[in-house]
Amino acid sequence: MSNTDTLLQSKLQDVEAADSAQSMLDAVEDLAAIKHEGAIDMLIRVLGYNNPGAAVAAVDGLIQIGTPAASALLSQIDGYNYGARAWALRVLAGIGDPRGRDLILETAAEDFSLSVRRAAARGLGKIQWEKLSEQERQAGQIKARETLLHVASEDVEWVVRYAAVVGLEGLAKAMVIDNKRDLAAPILGGLQDRIDQDEVPTVQARAQWALEKMNATAERVCCS
């Protein structure tokens, strides 16, 4: 066995052997830190334990591993119970794997838990669109835009609306980079609407900052 494999095996055994919430958390953090694809199955298993601290560490670890972790989750997620599914969606949103985009869209609009909707709305702003064909990309971006505009104005929780504003900013950026400025136009209107209409100053402020950044990008692009 190579050194990395030996390390992986010992970290996996530490998780197996953990006998308290704290030792589980420590072991999962150590396992996540080696960012090894061989850790994926164990980290996914941890999402199903009733240990929020360890689940957060596993989510971070899986996001770091990226695409292979998303592949594993996408093939299993249908069989998850609500708790594990919520954690899995945070991972998918954090990775931004475009294969998970419909699941993330649905989650941002409909999930019961505000922290899961929050993560999903944020995640829609960092989908790796470049991995899709131009046609799929445009259709996906329009769907994401409409969902985020809806969530930004309709969700009852300020923090989810805030996350949708951040998501809209990321999506608009991807559209501008793609030279699809016309696709981004409705986002400007949506952000202005939040500045004028949102009852929470923090959401207004974040929408204003998003607009400032978009205007700065526009100036850079047009003047360079």
Add this chain to the structure above:
Amino acid sequence: MQENTTNEREGAPQLTVSQAIANLKQTEDQGDRYYAAWWIGRFQVRDPEAVNALLVALKDEQNRDTDGGFPLRRNAARALGKVGDEAVIPALLDCLDCSDYYVREAAAQSLQALHAKAAAGPLTKLLAGGVAAAVPVPGKPHLTQPYNAILEALGELGDETNNDELTSIIQPFLQHEVPQVKNGAARAMYQLTGKGQYADILIETLSCDDLQLRRSALLDLGEVGYLPAAEAVANTLAENSIKLISLKGLLEKHLADKVGAKTTQNSTALVSGETHTVETRKVMSLMDSLL
């Protein structure tokens, strides 16, 4: 719509305003009455009949627990702070003399919520005897007075006329051995003096071993809006949801101060046409990283 959703999620029985008022006015079923008092506060029923029924409940003698406490009065006192009618302030002030610790605590919190300037004097009276009197009650899980609630309320009720007096009374509580009391004093001292050294006590608490204390320090910092705490808040070992609420508090206090300095009429987050500063961008970047 929003109310219904919350109500269903909490698994609470559905009530209408008129049912809740009727339940609160009857005395046959103590459980229904107790629940109605909570419900009227939870949904902030601004109805004179509801407020009057709460005022009656505040003097209730029937609903007693095995310790001699007054559970219905506690709920009524809490609800009166949420309903937001200033006319109830005298009745809440009377509650500060109640034999039930939890009624006094609820009254202090509600007086704070109502910004009842008239409460400053009566609340400081409860601090008589200073730290030496602030000791546990034998056989009870609490001290002689609801110190944390009293200190927190006083922090918000100070003004030019009484600031010096309040700080001299509150200062000694910074040495109290119960962390919640010490933190309550630190929070109040920061609000009354604006000195960062007091808010720094709350920042230190963010790295202590007790999760509950870390959580309450996060919320305290958010409520007083101490901007230099932003980074420490984001790095605290606690749920992102609480850290986000705390950072929202920092940001909004800062924005309100800025708006207040420019104009008193504009209630929006930013004076129109103005852009964000380094500080506000920093807080929002931290918030983004916690989503």
